[in-house]
Amino acid sequence: MLVSEIMLQQTPVVRVQPVWEEWLRRWPLPVDLAQVTAGEAVRAWGRLGYPRRALRLHAAAAAIELNHGGKVPGTYAELLELPGVGSYTAAAVAAFAFGRRETVVDTNIRRVHARLVSGTALPSPSLTAAEMRLAAELLPNDAGSSVRWNASVMELGALLCTARAPKCADCPVRADCAWLAAGEPPPSYVPKGQAWHGTDRQVRGAVMAVLRLAELPVAPELFQREPADLGFPTEGIGVPLAALHRLNSAPEQLERALAGLLNDGLVELRATGYRLPG
Structure with a gap:
């Protein structure tokens, strides 16, 4: 329940279901997730978006193992203490997983x-x-x-x-x-969707697509220059690298995306390049 609630934040069910099923197949218990690296959780998150949620789930699993004997706690107050769990998620899990009277507002x-x-x-x-x-x-x-x-x-x-x-x-x-x-009065405002094309979020997503496939750290120059210009093979991470370069993002936008990913803990910079967190 905790996994599905976090995955479903700002993401439709049709996209979440296959990832959720594979996630629970690999890590059916919090202790199973806590024993792998945060990078593995981010890699398994795939293309769901907002990958910081994967880090939060991993941190929550570690807290559950450490403080709750490996079992998801059942009260609103205990759930709210878990990393990355907000008031809505705590209320929803307490209500739907444990049958408690909580005000759930989505x-x-x-x-x-x-x-x-x-x-x-x-x-x-x-x-x-x-x-x-x-x-x-x-x-x-x-x-x-x-x-x-x-x-x-x-x-x-x-x-x-x-x-x-x-x-x-x-x-x-x-x-x-x-x-x-009242005669179905119109809304007082027009909901605005979030932009995607050309944004830093799109570039961040393209960078993450490269790192999810990478088995070794990715050298900075591969993000900055066309893989073909460096004699890099087109298979493997060459495919998402080519997709990243097709965005034609400005150098400063790529720098912002990488800096943001580093700041969010989604990426690590080692001597040989960028990789998912260990």
Whole structure:
């Protein structure tokens, strides 16, 4: 549950599922993950994006082995102490994995609450204290009912009360929906997606694609010059290296990407070049 919750942050299920299945096949218990290097966790993360999450999972596994006898803790407070675990993840794991009464508020739940109760098309761009108070007020007092409530509202938002094309005709609570009663007023803002092409994030991703395949440190000049110009073979890491160079990023952008990866602990710089953390 902890693995899936962290993998699903800002990443759709269809991309997460194969990586999650392979991850649990390799490391079914926290102790199994804790015994490999952080670099192996980052390599297994593949192309899910936001690879710092792999470092956090690895650090959490080590903390679970050290402080909890190798078993994922079951209370919100204990989960919140794990590296990389925030309030939402702690609440979701405590509720769905351990049956505890916790206020779980994700994007889908926020959207259902906004329409059903507040009468607005979308929740505010960022989570507010008022939204958390509303979620806490709506949560049933009984632990078992609260878990079912959280799961039900989340599924309602994911499957019917979607952001762009809500299926109101199929909604089981449409008669009580404040947004429908108000005549479906438009949102007060237009959600903006994150840019990708030409950004530092794209260059970081291309660098990580090289290092995930590399068995040895990658010399800095390979990032800075075309592999063919250096007589480097086109197979193996030559393929992602060529993809990196096709981005035609400015030298300073590549430097920023490498510096950011180093600062985030996703990359190490050794005497012979860059590699995933040991």
